[in-house]
Every structure is written in C-alpha cells, then in structure tokens.
Amino acid sequence: MSAIKKLLGHVQADIEKIDEIMRADIDRLAANMDKRLLDVLHYGLFGGGKRFRPLLAVISGRLCGGPDESAYRLAVAFEYLHMATLLHDDVIDQAETRRGRPSVVSAYGVTAAILGGDFLHALSMELIGRYGGTAALSIFCEATRAMVDGEFIQLRNSSRYNQSEDDYFKAIEGKTAVLISAATEIGALCGGADPRQQLALKEYGRNLGFGFQIIDDLLDYQGDAKLTGKAVGNDLAEGKMTLPLILAMDQADDRQRQHIHALLADTDRRRSSFETVYAFIEENDGFARAHRRASQCILRAREHLTLFSAGEKKDVEILAGLAEYALYRQK
Amino acid sequence: MSAIKKLLGHVQADIEKIDEIMRADIDRLAANMDKRLLDVLHYGLFGGGKRFRPLLAVISGRLCGGPDESAYRLAVAFEYLHMATLLHDDVIDQAETRRGRPSVVSAYGVTAAILGGDFLHALSMELIGRYGGTAALSIFCEATRAMVDGEFIQLRNSSRYNQSEDDYFKAIEGKTAVLISAATEIGALCGGADPRQQLALKEYGRNLGFGFQIIDDLLDYQGDAKLTGKAVGNDLAEGKMTLPLILAMDQADDRQRQHIHALLADTDRRRSSFETVYAFIEENDGFARAHRRASQCILRAREHLTLFSAGEKKDVEILAGLAEYALYRQK
Numbered sequence: 001m002s003a004i005k006k007l008l009g010h011v012q013a014d015i016e017k018i019d020e021i022m023r024a025d026i027d028r029l030a031a032n033m034d035k036r037l038l039d040v041l042h043y044g045l046f047g048g049g050k051r052f053r054p055l056l057a058v059i060s061g062r063l064c065g066g067p068d069e070s071a072y073r074l075a076v077a078f079e080y081l082h083m084a085t086l087l088h089d090d091v092i093d094q095a096e097t098r099r100g101r102p103s104v105v106s107a108y109g110v111t112a113a114i115l116g117g118d119f120l121h122a123l124s125m126e127l128i129g130r131y132g133g134t135a136a137l138s139i140f141c142e143a144t145r146a147m148v149d150g151e152f153i154q155l156r157n158s159s160r161y162n163q164s165e166d167d168y169f170k171a172i173e174g175k176t177a178v179l180i181s182a183a184t185e186i187g188a189l190c191g192g193a194d195p196r197q198q199l200a201l202k203e204y205g206r207n208l209g210f211g212f213q214i215i216d217d218l219l220d221y222q223g224d225a226k227l228t229g230k231a232v233g234n235d236l237a238e239g240k241m242t243l244p245l246i247l248a249m250d251q252a253d254d255r256q257r258q259h260i261h262a263l264l265a266d267t268d269r270r271r272s273s274f275e276t277v278y279a280f281i282e283e284n285d286g287f288a289r290a291h292r293r294a295s296q297c298i299l300r301a302r303e304h305l306t307l308f309s310a311g312e313k314k315d316v317e318i319l320a321g322l323a324e325y326a327l328y329r330q331k
Numbered sequence: 332m333s334a335i336k337k338l339l340g341h342v343q344a345d346i347e348k349i350d351e352i353m354r355a356d357i358d359r360l361a362a363n364m365d366k367r368l369l370d371v372l373h374y375g376l377f378g379g380g381k382r383f384r385p386l387l388a389v390i391s392g393r394l395c396g397g398p399d400e401s402a403y404r405l406a407v408a409f410e411y412l413h414m415a416t417l418l419h420d421d422v423i424d425q426a427e428t429r430r431g432r433p434s435v436v437s438a439y440g441v442t443a444a445i446l447g448g449d450f451l452h453a454l455s456m457e458l459i460g461r462y463g464g465t466a467a468l469s470i471f472c473e474a475t476r477a478m479v480d481g482e483f484i485q486l487r488n489s490s491r492y493n494q495s496e497d498d499y500f501k502a503i504e505g506k507t508a509v510l511i512s513a514a515t516e517i518g519a520l521c522g523g524a525d526p527r528q529q530l531a532l533k534e535y536g537r538n539l540g541f542g543f544q545i546i547d548d549l550l551d552y553q554g555d556a557k558l559t560g561k562a563v564g565n566d567l568a569e570g571k572m573t574l575p576l577i578l579a580m581d582q583a584d585d586r587q588r589q590h591i592h593a594l595l596a597d598t599d600r601r602r603s604s605f606e607t608v609y610a611f612i613e614e615n616d617g618f619a620r621a622h623r624r625a626s627q628c629i630l631r632a633r634e635h636l637t638l639f640s641a642g643e644k645k646d647v648e649i650l651a652g653l654a655e656y657a658l659y660r661q662k
Contacts (some may be wrong), residue, residue, distance in 0.1 A: 034483035098598035111423045119479040125456040141457035148450040152365035216339045
C-alpha cells in the first residue's frame with residue numbers, strides 16, 4: 001500500500017488542478033443560476049469523490065503527448081457525467097446515503113436530484129464538444145447511451161436469480177467500464193494519440209473499469225462502512241446478483257441454490273438474510289474467486305500499457321499504479 | 332384557421348421527413364438496445380407530438396440558405412431534447428397522462444422515465460455536435476442548462492403567491508422560450524445565416540416561445556380535454572401561478588386577493604377551487620389580458636422576420652403562420 005500512497009502523491013497536483021477547474025466552472029455559471037441549484041451542485045460535487053475518471057483522462061492524454069491546459073478542462077466533464085449518473089441512480093434506487101452522508105435526493109428531494117443531474121449532463125457534453133471536438137463527443141455520448149442501456153439490462157436482470165458471469169459482465173460494462181474507457185480513450189485522443197495508442201488506452205480503461213466494479217461489488221459485502229461511507233448488504237437487499245454470489249451459485253449444489261433463490265425472492269427478508277448469504281458465498285469460494293477475476297481484469301488492463309514502454313515511464317507507472325489501487329482500495 | 336391549415340399543408344412534407352429520420356435513428360440504435368428501453372423510446376417519441384421544434388429548425392435553416400439533408404438530422408435533436416425534458420418533468424410532477432394517454436412514468440415506471448430521458452438527452456447532444464459543430468453545441472447545452480435553471484425558479488416560485496409578471500416571464504423563458512429559440516438560432520446558424528439573421532431568428536424563436544407558453548397556460552384553464560389530451564386545472568392543483576391568475580391578482584382588490592391566497596395555500600382544496608378561481612380570473616379580465624400578452628409576443632416574433640423580406644417569401648410566410656398557429660392553437 002505504501003507504494004500506492006507514493007503514487008497518489010505523484011498525482012496530487014493533478015487532482016488539485018481538477019478540483020480547481022471544477023470550482024471555477026461552477027463559479028462562472030453561478031451568476032445565472034438559482035441559489036438552490038447552486039447548493040445542489042456544490043453539495044454533490046465537492047463532498048468527496050476520488051476524481052478517478054478525470055485523473056485517468058489527464059494522465060492518458062499526457063502519455064500521448066499532451067496535455068495542455070485544455071486537457072484538464074476536458075477531463076472534468078467525466079466527473080460531471082459521473083455525478084449526473086449518481087444523482088439519477090440515487091433517485092432510482094431511493095438511496096438515502098452516498099459517501100457517508102445524505103444523498104442529494106435525500107437532502108434536496110427528487111426534483112433537485114433529477115434536474116441537477118440534467119444540468120451536469122449538459123455541462124459535461126458541452127465541455128467535451130468544446131475541448132474534444134465531435135469525435136470525442138461521439139465517444140462520450142455513445143458511452144452515456146451504453147450506460148443507460150446497461151441500467152436497463154440490470155433492471156431486467158433484477159428479477160432473474162440464475163444469472164451467468166456473462167450477464168454480469170455485460171451489466172457492469174454499461175454501469176462502469178464504458179465511462180472509464182471513454183475517459184482514457186478521449187484523454188488519449190485529445191492528447192494526440194495515434195490509433196493504436198487510442199485503442200490501447202481504451203482497452204486499459206475498459207478492463208480497469210471491470211476490475212473497479214468487481215471490487216465495488218465485493219466491498220458491498222466485505223467493506224468497512226467507516227471507510228466506504230455506506231453500509232454493507234445494499235446489493236443483496238435490492239436483490240442484485242453480483243459476481244461473488246454468481247460464482248458461489250455456480251459452485252453450489254442444487255439444494256443450496258434453491259435455498260438461496262428462495263431467500264432472494266423474499267423481498268422483505270433479504271436484508272436479514274445477509275449473514276446467511278455471506279456464509280454461503282464464503283463456503284463456495286465466491287469472494288476469493290471474484291477477487292481473482294478482478295485481478296485478471298487489472299492484469300489485462302496493465303498489459304495494454306506495454307505499448308508505452310519507452311520514454312513516458314512515469315505516467316505508465318502511474319496508470320499501472322492506479323489499476324493496482326483499484327484492486328486494493330478499501331473505499 | 333383555414334389559412335393556417337393551408338400553411339400546415341405546406342410543411343407536411345417536412346414533418347414527414349422529420350418523423351422518418353427519427354424512426355431511422357431509433358432503428359439504427361435498436362440493435363444495441365435493451366428491448367424495454369426501445370419500447371420506452373417508441374412509446375415516448377411516436378405517440379403524437381407536433382414536431383414543432385424540429386420544424387422550426389428546418390425552416391429557419393432553409394430561410395438562411397440551407398438546408399441540405401443534414402439539417403433534418405440536426406433538427407430531430409430538438410424533438411429528442413424536448414421529449415427528454417417531458418419524461419423528466421412527468422416524473423417530477425407525478426403526471427399520470429400526457430397527450431391523452433398514460434405518461435411514460437405511469438406506463439413504464441420512474442426508472443424507465445429517468446433513464447429514457449437521459450438516453451434522449453445524450454442522443455440529442457451527439458447529433459447537435461455532429462451536424463452543427465461546437466458553436467451549435469454550446470447554444471444547445473446552454474439552453475439545456477437554462478431550462479434546468481428555469482425549473483428551479485419555478486420550484487422557488489411554487490410557494491410564492493405574490494408573483495409578478497416579470498417572475499412569470501423569467502420562469503417561462505427557461506421552461507419554453509430557450510429551447511424554441513435554440514431551435515431557430517441553431518437552424519439558422521447551420522443554414523449559413525449571417526450574424527444579423529442568426530440574431531433575428533433567435534429573437535423570433537424566443538418571442539414565439541413566450542407566446543406559445545402563455546397559450547399553453549391559458550389552455551390549462553380553458554382548453555378542451557378532447558383536443559389537448561389533458562384535463563384542465565393541473566397548474567392550479569399544483570399551486571402554479573400562471574399569467575391569467577397573476578394578471579387577475581394584479582387587478583383585484585385586497586380582500587379578493589387574500590381569499591385567493593387562502594385557496595392556493597390549501598393544497599387539498601386547490602383542485603376543487605377551480606370554478607372559483609376561474610370565475611375570479613374571468614371577473615378580473617385575466618384571460619383576455621393574458622391572451623393580449625401572447626398576441627404581443629407573437630407580433631414581436633413576426634417583426635423579427637421583416638429582415639427576410641425579399642426572395643424567401645414562402646418560408647417567411649410559413650414562420651409567420653407557425654407563430655399565428657401558436658396563438659390560435661387549441662391543443
């Protein structure tokens with residue numbers, strides 16, 4: 001972990017610059033903005049957040065020859081779009097908390113959460129168009145549409161308890177991987193990448209996104225609420241099949257599987273079944289196997305970096321380090 | 332009215348082409364789309380709708396020298412964004428019907444309505460970027476943000492019963508005028524307008540938007556449900572002060588005003604107070620005066636067309652006719 005800490009030290013200046021630009025964006029728009037909308041944006045954008053996506057965009061750009069100042073102005077769009085989806089997701093899931101405090105929808109209501117999301121959505125698209133041009137905008141909008149499609153897949157899956165690993169990967173591709181790969185691909189494109197570099201960074205981001213989401217889903221079972229800012233067991237309570245459970249089901253015998261199906265189908269008892277389901281996953285090696293899958297994704301992500309072996313050593317190490325961070329993070 | 336009918340005959344081919352392109356867009360995307368998402372989009376997009384905004388974009392473009400085929404591909408973005416805002420508005424207002432049948436949120440649920448809106452949002456931005464370039468995208472995204480801001484203004488106004496005409500115009504600027512003026516301005520820009528033409532068509536659209544919304548608000552009191560597809564009295568039931576009521580309040584004496592304030596403040600009784608409030612508005616000349624305001628806006632819209640006196644006679648007449656239509660429409 002101390003190697004990762006050191007690595008994060010290297011990107012501290014980038015993160016600060018990203019934050020600075022976000023604050024300047026909102027300040028610039030504040031004059032023509034209702035006070036309550038401004039409050040919602042401040043609350044949503046500046047209450048934590050790792051700035052993971054904009055950081056990936058900036059470093060991907062630098063690796064390909066950039067960035068100038070505009071790379072940062074472009075990069076923040078990924079944080080805005082990410083926040084827009086969180087605002088809408090929390091309305092959809094009726095989530096009460098986010099990052100250890102009331103979600104926007106709890107604190108400001110449904111209207112504010114929907115409209116705040118729409119505002120950030122439009123802002124993100126405008127910035128991508130302005131600083132990235134239409135090629136970047138196409139990738140970005142296509143990613144947004146794929147995210148929506150992924151949510152519909154998840155919705156369809158939510159009443160199916162016999163999901164395969166394939167179903168899971170399809171859903172998390174839309175949920176997480178497409179936006180992260182859009183960040184690295186667009187970052188690369190705007191940094192002046194050649195087509196091979198652009199593809200490599202896109203694939204790096206995509207595999208990183210898979211690994212990132214698998215860890216997220218593991219943390220929903222095994223995380224420390226003090227670090228993650230949210231209680232465990234939410235996915236289970238919502239009846240969401242995530243990878244640890246899917247892999248455990250795969251390993252279990254018919255009797256066990258039927259027992260778990262029955263627990264999942266009983267909406268009211270899902271939350272109180274947490275210990276039982278946890279033990280079932282443990283017994284059937286679901287956590288360890290899911291972690292192995294995440295490792296494989298992160299390894300694949302790192303393999304796509306081999307293209308950038310010469311010259312740009314430091315940024316390659318940072319991207320490799322961020323991939324490791326995604327794997328070992330505890331929040 | 333028969334002059335308007337004749338005029339609408341002239342644009343029938345444009346409307347058909349707009350519909351055709353919308354259908355082709357959705358068909359093209361259908362292969363990578365969850366079936367339920369596809370249903371939501373079909374239901375939302377092809378269940379009526381006047382295609383007023385794309386039509387204005389196409390004709391504004393033609394007036395300035397365009398359009399080629401791409402003008403239509405750009406124009407449909409205005410219908411997508413419009414539909415996206417309707418989907419989200421109906422979630423916010425918990426509206427059960429839209430265009431004479433269940434709203435998307437009633438028919439498919441909150442999740443589908445929010446995500447369907449997000450999908451159309453992203454699609455619209457992509458098309459504007461691709462066919463209009465970054466200048467058009469900036470106008471479009473700024474309009475979207477102004478629409479959100481307008482909703483927040485409306486939210487803030489919703490518990491204030493002493494609104495002025497100014498408050499009202501500020502709110503409907505965001506609610507309606509900015510998107511219509513973005514349609515005419517971007518249409519003009521992409522048709523090759525010079526800066527004076529672009530400004531004239533922007534202002535035409537803005538004033539048309541004001542007139543259009545005032546009529547909408549009048550129809551909420553006086554419309555025929557069989558034509559509008561919705562019951563009267565929704566604004567009042569939600570405690571929304573619209574122009575007829577604002578102007579009537581302005582005319583009334585203190586005692587009357589206090590009586591109406593008390594009715595508005597009583598959430599449960601608002602709907603049943605419809606007849607009383609209607610009579611109050613009538614008595615204080617609110618309907619006639621609101622209609623006069625709408626006429627003035629439409630007149631102002633038409634004045635901005637004088638720039639295009641020579642040569643392009645037919646399209647000028649169509650735009651003038653559409654402005655008249657906005658004033659005399661019954662749905």
